[in-house]
Amino acid sequence: MLVNAKEMLTKAKAGKYAVGQFNINNLEWTKAVLETAQELNSPVILGVSAGAGKYMCGFKTVAAMVDAMVESLGITVPVALHLDHGTYEDCYKCIEAGFSSIMFDGSHYPIEENIAKTQELIDVCAQKGLSLEAEVGSIGGEEDGVVGMGECADPDECKMIADLGVTMLAAGIGNIHGKYPENWAGLSFETLDAIQQKTGEMPLVLHGGTGIPEDMIKKAISLGVAKINVNTECQISFAAAVRKYVEEGKDLQGKGFDPRKLLAPGTQAIKDTVKEKMELFGSVGKA
Ligand SMILES: [Zn+2]
Numbered sequence: 001m002l003v004n005a006k007e008m009l010t011k012a013k014a015g016k017y018a019v020g021q022f023n024i025n026n027l028e029w030t031k032a033v034l035e036t037a038q039e040l041n042s043p044v045i046l047g048v049s050a051g052a053g054k055y056m057c058g059f060k061t062v063a064a065m066v067d068a069m070v071e072s073l074g075i076t077v078p079v080a081l082h083l084d085h086g087t088y089e090d091c092y093k094c095i096e097a098g099f100s101s102i103m104f105d106g107s108h109y110p111i112e113e114n115i116a117k118t119q120e121l122i123d124v125c126a127q128k129g130l131s132l133e134a135e136v137g138s139i140g141g142e143e144d145g146v147v148g149m150g151e152c153a154d155p156d157e158c159k160m161i162a163d164l165g166v167t168m169l170a171a172g173i174g175n176i177h178g179k180y181p182e183n184w185a186g187l188s189f190e191t192l193d194a195i196q197q198k199t200g201e202m203p204l205v206l207h208g209g210t211g212i213p214e215d216m217i218k219k220a221i222s223l224g225v226a227k228i229n230v231n232t233e234c235q236i237s238f239a240a241a242v243r244k245y246v247e248e249g250k251d252l253q254g255k256g257f258d259p260r261k262l263l264a265p266g267t268q269a270i271k272d273t274v275k276e277k278m279e280l281f282g283s284v285g286k287a
Contacts, residue, residue, distance in 0.1 A: 002067060002100040004131035005080040005227070006167050008043040009203035012226040017282030018206075018217075022274055023047040023084060023231035026056065028263050029238075030069055032270035037077050040275060042283040044077065045101070047084040047229060048094075059083070059090075059097035067098065077287035080131065084229070091121055095128060103133035103170070111157055115164065122165050133227075134161050137172030139207045152191040159198040168227055170205040171195050173220075178232050180211045187216050189223060196224035203227060209277070210236075217280060230277050234270045241269035 005019070012019050022033045024046050037044035046066060053059045066081050082101035083094040091102045104121050106114035118134050125132045137153025153171035162169050173195075174188045196204065203226035209217070210232040217228065245265045250256045278284050 002070065002081050002098075003078045004129060004167070005045055005082065005101045005133075006131045008045075008078050008080065009131075009168055009226045010201075011286065012043075012283065013201065013203045013224065015282075015286065016221060017286060018221050018226050018228045019043050019045055019283050020209075020274070020277050020281050021045040021047040021082060021084070021205075021227055021229040022234060022277075023049060023052060023229070024056075024062075024066075025052050025235075027065065027069075028267045029234070029270060030066060031073070032267045033274055034069060034073055034075050034079065036271045036274040036278070037079070037287075038073070038075050040278050040284045041077060041287045042278045042285070043079075043287050044278075044283075045080045045082050045227065047082050047231065048099075049084045049231075050087065050090055053083075053090075053094075059094050059099065063094075063098035082131075082133070084231075085135075088117055088121075092124075095124060095130060099130065101131040101133070101167075103135065105135050107135040107138045107172075111160070115160065118161060118166065119164050125167075126165070131167035133168045133170055133205060134164075134166040135170040135172075136161050139170065139172050139175055139177060152188050153195065155191070155194040155198045158195045162199040162202045166202075168203045168205050169195075169199060170207055173206075175206060175208040175212065177208045178210065180208075187212065187220060189219060192220060192223045192225070199224075205229065209233070214280060221282065228277075228281055230273075233277075234273050237269040237273045238266040241265040 024030045056062050080101045081099045085105040136158045173191045204224045205227040206225045207229045209228045209230040
């Protein structure tokens with residue numbers, strides 16, 4: 001059974017570790033993340049972007065697949081199914097589809113409109129038992145065509161949104177989606193520290209977890225980050241493993257073309273990446 005993300009993140013913030021959100025793209029991806037979480041006895045959040053949801057034939061298909069897979073694989077660790085960077089409309093679609101958590105990305109609205117829409121969705125989520133993530137200060141890089149500038153959030157705006165009763169808060173602290181450029185300035189711990197001081201117990205979310213150096217991840221967790229999103233890194237390791245298999249000509253040997261064989265190294269590579277991240281984030285054994 002799916003759970004919302006509130007309890008796992010409250011525990012993570014109090015225990016000074018972070019729960020990973022791993023974005024899923026297909027059945028193998030989902031299975032790899034769920035199996036790794038179970039093996040490591042770690043709570044986990046499955047992230048679904050609008051693009052990935054469309055690719056997997058809609059949010060209803062995703063929710064049905066994840067729900068059935070949790071049951072058939074005998075997964076007992078806490079699993080949340082979370083909409084990543086949801087539009088106002090997609091938030092309602094996911095609530096309807098059976099997701100247990102949503103992110104409303106209202107960062108592109110003027111702050112007043114962001115607050116009004118966030119408040120409305122908080123009320124709906126509270127009625128239905130879902131958790132809700134809000135974002136202040138757009139996060140750089142490109143995600144499904146939404147391009148942000150990588151700005152730092154205003155701590156006072158963060159407090160305003162946190163006080164509405166969101167479950168978790170994503171705040172821009174210089175992080176970006178995808179690969180980090182050579183001249184990246186690093187995370188702004190000054191901003192993060194100011195946000196945590198204003199928002200207290202609120203679990204903070206770090207987007208764009210791919211390629212942030214380990215010491216910065218650990219410092220961010222020590223300053224209140226309780227959820228870290230990982231997407232690109234699993235894609236890179238999946239692609240590298242499948243490419244190696246094909247380049248070695250293994251798809252041409254025997255029944256190596258069987259998709260269950262062809263995709264197996266990629267699936268294993270996702271598992272390895274997820275394991276590495278769960279160990280780094282400190283969520284192993286915390287289910
Ligand atoms: Zn993001």
